[in-house]
Amino acid sequence: MIYLALSILSSSLIYIVFKLLGKFQVKTLHALIFNYITAFLIGLGTHSNQFQIANIFEKQWFLGSVILGFLFILVFSLMVKTTQELGMSVVSVASKMSVAIPVIFVIWYYNEPLGLYKVIGIALALVAVLLVSIKKKTSVKLGLFSILLPFLVFFGSGIIETSIKFLEQDYVSNTDVGNFSLVIFFFAACFGLLFWFLKRIKSKSDSRFQLKEILGGIALGIPNFYSIYFFISALKSEVFPSSLLFVLNNVSIVVLSTLLGIVLFKEKLTSKNWIGIGVAVASIALIYFTSDLIVA
Template sequence: MIYLFLSILASSIIFLVFKLFNRFQVNTFQAIVVNYIIACASGFTAYSQPVNWTGLATYSWLTGTVFLGVLFIVIFNLMAITTQRSGLSVVSVATKMSMVIPIAFGLIYYRENAATLKIVGILAALIAVYLVSVKKQDSSKPTKKNLVFPILVFLGSGIIDTSIKFLEDSFVAEKDVPLFSAMIFATAFILGVAVLIFQLIKGSQKIQLKNILGGIALGVPNYFSIYFLVRALRHPSLESSTVFTLNNVGIVMVATLIGILFFKEKLSAKNWIGIGFAILSIILIATIQ
């Protein structure tokens, strides 16, 4: 459970950093690119053995990390488009509701426990993330024309989580978890920096120190959010459907608390009802573990 708690904490710190980006007008794309190299470096630093660069191609999970790195960049850009066209709440809901994909994968592919209490807990969690994610000040809704973008964010986010579970379970050795995480971010960085260079040549981007500092602040918790999630998924007493449910609900709860304490955010009646459902889901799912 400690790894699950640490993953939730790291993911919640990411939320805090993104909120500070708005306050200090940090260029999110530049910060994201820098964040990937910092997260990659964190993984290589945490790896207990010397990295065999020439032998990297022999790892069976390498192709999977390239696939995930590409998805990281693609989904980030889709999230940006969705935010611009449909609002922040739509992005938040699409991202969090995507947990149904890895949960369903765990229940069907790994034949995980589908006890009644667990299913009720998962449904309560889905209701919770929806109600807590919908903010009163963001009343924009996706039009039929723009509906494809939140759908792609939903599918992409779910595929990322499902792929991480499948790869770590089928191909990644215990000692290689830091290296596995680092290579995902390395691919994302290479693609991200290629796009950034293109934008710099066009003149649509300008490097600023605050964007670099923002990326450094984001990179470390971003790495550990993946690292601890993989560790939690590898725990013998925790099923992936349980991990993804509690992880998403936990992030929503802690992020909401951060918003109240540090940014004086006001919660609507829907948000409070969502928190109630979140607490209920945690109790129900924890009961059967």
């Protein structure tokens, strides 16, 4: 339970840092690269479990970690593009509603029992995420690529969470959680640098890194590493069935980050947002207090 709580807190802090990056007009890709470098170094220094490069290549999860590193930077780039084209509310809904993908996967692939309480709890959580994420209306461009962007974010985010569950369950041992996490961030940093290099060649502009981007990346990398580390640890603890843990994690992040936005940034919520928070609390309570019944 403590791992789940720490995962929720770490992930919520990521949203706070993102908010600050926007406030100080920090270039997203530059901060993201240093974020992944920072996350890798934290893993290397504190959770590497006698990290040895030669052994890492032999791990069954190695190829999966490379693919996840690529997906991390790719999906985030799609989220940034979606925000620019369609607005923050659209990308928020698309990324958070993607929890449906890993939930369906673990119920199907790992044959988790599907009871009435689970169905009601998951349905309430999805409704809550939708209501909390909807903000004021924004102008929408109707180009084909713009229409496809939310679906790409939805499926990309869902595939990332599903892949983490699959690799954690079938290939990553309890002692390898730290190694698995830091290798993902290492390749995310590598692909980020590759994207930056290609973008610099294409635009032929001066895109050197600034101090605020480095500091922003460091501030982002600390909670980013632990959000993944604690989430994988929570999955391995098996306190809740995985399908319920995905729901609890995502809906709690939405609620906590929203409340932190109100307290720290004086954000205004609509009546739908407040209703969503109420539904979210109800779904969390239902899932938590009936989890024993569901497992039985």
